[in-house]
Amino acid sequence: MSDDTATEIPAEFLDPEGDAESQDPELLFETSTTTLRQLWAKWMCRKGGGSFADPAIFGRKIGGVPAPAVDAYHALEAALKSAGYAPKSVWAYNCRAIAASGKPSLHSAGIAVDIDPNENPFTPGDKHAGKIKANHVAAVLAIRNTRGTRVWAWGGDWSKPDRMHFQLDVGPTDLDIDWSTVPGGQPSSAGKAEAAPKTAAASTTTSAKTTTSAKSRPTDEEEQVLTKGAGGQAVTHFQKLLLAWDPKSLPKYGADGDYGSETIDAVKAFQKAMGLEPTGNIDGVTAAVLAGVK
Numbered sequence: 001m002s003d004d005t006a007t008e009i010p011a012e013f014l015d016p017e018g019d020a021e022s023q024d025p026e027l028l029f030e031t032s033t034t035t036l037r038q039l040w041a042k043w044m045c046r047k048g049g050g051s052f053a054d055p056a057i058f059g060r061k062i063g064g065v066p067a068p069a070v071d072a073y074h075a076l077e078a079a080l081k082s083a084g085y086a087p088k089s090v091w092a093y094n095c096r097a098i099a100a101s102g103k104p105s106l107h108s109a110g111i112a113v114d115i116d117p118n119e120n121p122f123t124p125g126d127k128h129a130g131k132i133k134a135n136h137v138a139a140v141l142a143i144r145n146t147r148g149t150r151v152w153a154w155g156g157d158w159s160k161p162d163r164m165h166f167q168l169d170v171g172p173t174d175l176d177i178d179w180s181t182v183p184g185g186q187p188s189s190a191g192k193a194e195a196a197p198k199t200a201a202a203s204t205t206t207s208a209k210t211t212t213s214a215k216s217r218p219t220d221e222e223e224q225v226l227t228k229g230a231g232g233q234a235v236t237h238f239q240k241l242l243l244a245w246d247p248k249s250l251p252k253y254g255a256d257g258d259y260g261s262e263t264i265d266a267v268k269a270f271q272k273a274m275g276l277e278p279t280g281n282i283d284g285v286t287a288a289v290l291a292g293v294k
């Protein structure tokens with residue numbers, strides 16, 4: 001069934017992305033996907049108040065990377081380069097759900113990256129059948145933080161190998177890279193304590209010029225919180241998304257545009273399933289994660 005939806009996803013994202021918990025337990029994941037979602041909740045779908053950076057990796061800007069993760073991306077780049085791998089396309093941030101589980105992908109927090117999806121496609125069998133070979137992977141997995149914890153995990157180690165996919169295996173406070181462990185060493189662009197997040201100052205300077213990015217900015221509506229007693233089209237919209245997530249989530253009233261107790265319970269169930277705090281209110285993060293369910 002999840003295969004049916006694959007054709008609607010751009011080729012760049014043909015990455016079904018397994019849930020670490022549903023994968024072989026003896027594989028090399030230290031941290032469960034649920035835990036990672038919680039650790040990185042502030043960055044989920046850019047809606048939780050976390051600061052972001054757009055570091056240049058492999059010669060192009062990678063948008064939507066959490067500021068604390070920038071050095072890890074530079075380390076990944078250095079490791080792959082030193083192992084002789086030069087990607088043509090690299091995708092990180094993408095607010096979306098995992099097809100199989102409906103839970104938010106770690107790409108939604110910018111802490112997972114897909115390397116050359118076209119050349120490392122999701123097909124069954126040999127995990128090294130793509131362009132990414134064992135020595136490339138070993139170089140990335142060698143990266144440690146200053147406490148000796150491995151920083152990246154590889155989707156190729158899942159029981160259904162997702163060769164293009166690397167994800168961070170630690171939380172935002174565990175990303176002080178031990179550059180002596182990084183094959184290729186510390187690039188000059190890395191190692192600054194905190195990559196500059198997008199600041200108000202930056203947008204002030206650009207406002208003097210013609211604003212080109214205004215259209216793509218989130219509107220204030222997305223910051224509103226819907227709660228009990230709300231009604232109308234916005235409520236109907238989210239009720240439809242809840243029903244798309246679980247057709248049985250609103251058994252009595254369906255998408256009736258009324259934020260009553262049935263909707264509160266459905267939102268709580270959804271938030272629990274996504275590793276979010278079950279408030280029953282639709283805040284920006286919940287709204288964004290719901291939007292990825294369609």
Ligand SMILES: [Zn+2]
Binds near residue numbers: 017107113165166
């Ligand atoms: Zn991926």
